[in-house]
Amino acid sequence: MAAFTTRSAAFLGLAVVLCVLAGAARAQQLSPNFYSTSCPNLAPIVRLGMTSAVQTERRMGASILRLFFHDCFVNGCDGSILLDDTSTFIGEKNAGPNANSARGFEVIDAIKTQVEAACRATVSCADILALAARDGVNLLGGPNWSVPLGRKDSRTASQSAASANLPGPGSSLATLITMFGNKNLSPRDMTALSGAHTIGRSQCQFFRNRIYNETNINASFATLRQGTCPRSGGNTNLAPFDVQTADGFDNAYYQNLVGQRGLLHSDQELFNGGSQNALVQQYSNSPSQFSADFVTAMLKMGGLLPSSGTQTEVRLNCRRPN
Template sequence: MQNPSCILLLIYVNLMAFFRNFSLILAVATALACRGDGQLSPDFYASTCPNLQRIVRNAMSEAVDQELRVAASILRLFFHDCFVNGCDGSLLLDDTATFTGEKNAFPNRNSVRGFEVIDRIKSRVECECNGTVSCADILALAARDGVALLGGPSWTVPLGRRDARTASYCAANAQLPSPSATLPTLISTFAAKGLSARDMVALSGAHTIGFAQCSNFRARIYNETNINPIFAANRRGVCPPSGGDTNLAAMDLQTPNRFDNNYYTNLLTRGGLLYSDQELFNNGWLDWLVRVYSSRADAFRRDFAAAMVKMGNINPLMGTDGEIRKDCRLVN
């Protein structure tokens, strides 16, 4: 017959082994749960939709081939989505009889565009990976690819966002920066989203592509003195003192369809189209950074890519929050 003390020792050893194994299993499960719910990952769809990035890239390539301007439009969609309660695809939702979304808020109405491109990409993704990829993630990838297709930088896009079930008309009116914003207002607006002044200057370089409506720069070209007179005269040709509010002018007159650092060079010669553009270089404390980006395209490209990743991390829905929309324009 075994010694009782030996039996107790054996029980103790087995129990300790059990709890060690249980603790290990619990730690692994916790880590996996945190990865799924707590942070975005570039590999989020590696097993569930491995061809996602190729699908998005090909669709964006086709769209940009048809209209170069669409790259800037998608980039602006992403910015306007992220700045209103986070990168959750809320801007993509259509209004309904019982729901007023963000599309018709003042900064977006008759201005944001490119929704049909996101619709096409979503349709292709759904054909291959049904009910798997969020519209918010598709928008993040499409914005990156549009920039790269016009010669800009590329970057690794963390994924795993889910789609909002609602949107906020009021928040869109309140949270998006105005084209007439002063430098202190711009800095505080970006800071409220966790973005630094350096991020703000780098992200403003997105205005190296795309167009602005006359109503957003009329006051600058007719009323301001801090503007290159030749540049102002050129822009008056497309923007009369009254009327023509939706007439378009390229943000960068020299290379409107190339993602480069010419935006900053224009600021040095007082050729910023929007008041908020020229505020970045107006005898303020950020003048030095504009000079750096103007002379060093590599610094701009690096900082822009980093700021885009940072912006893409603004309050994403993850885990079981939100949903994966079947149609980017409608909640499920």
């Protein structure tokens, strides 16, 4: 009887291990229907939260999209950018690419509160951010798409990883291709995803050198931007990436590049005699092609997941581990 009990316990232990492993595997299988039973009202809740945020400040659509980019590029789409610093790690919020510029955290917090009220301890912050980014694009006139879900939230974050993995505003075309390539995103994906700069704004400190020192820039555009970005001071003064439709998701970003009105050095690098010139020209003439390629690239980027050894969970509060 004792031997039977021992064998039974061993079998039960193995079954538990296999169940945990299977659960971990399932957590990595993204599907648009992931919460169809466990949280059927998830999409409307997120949409309502983003609608309110964008109605209050249209710029917020771009801010949430940027959070999603900066999350996925650092150890996968795991909600790590949303974590505040703790006694055990320094997070991503104050890394160079995010410090005093990443914003919209309170929007995700508000949506998370509503989601928790409807579906306790079920939906990850990473999935909420993915849905919110899609809705922000769509509410500003951009495409809509079905978002695969089932991500888990990381229990930690890394400031050094954020600093190392996010392309800077002074990046060359070669650097952009390499850094996106490191995430298994092609040059075409990179050029389409860069079209996110058809909405949003940048701080003066990130484009000052371009408007005063670079030569591949439209003179009238440089003068316009110099009006709010002096040679010294005013580092946080804002200017829209897209001078034509700052809060409208369209293909004007590429038209601006063709006219040498890219705000950042890294923007204009896409149309500066290099390998992406023809694609930029194509997008400038075809909003439908840009939208289609943007969705394809967003789905690829949204499929970036943390490594198998990463400790994950469904956070109850997006700012801290459970």
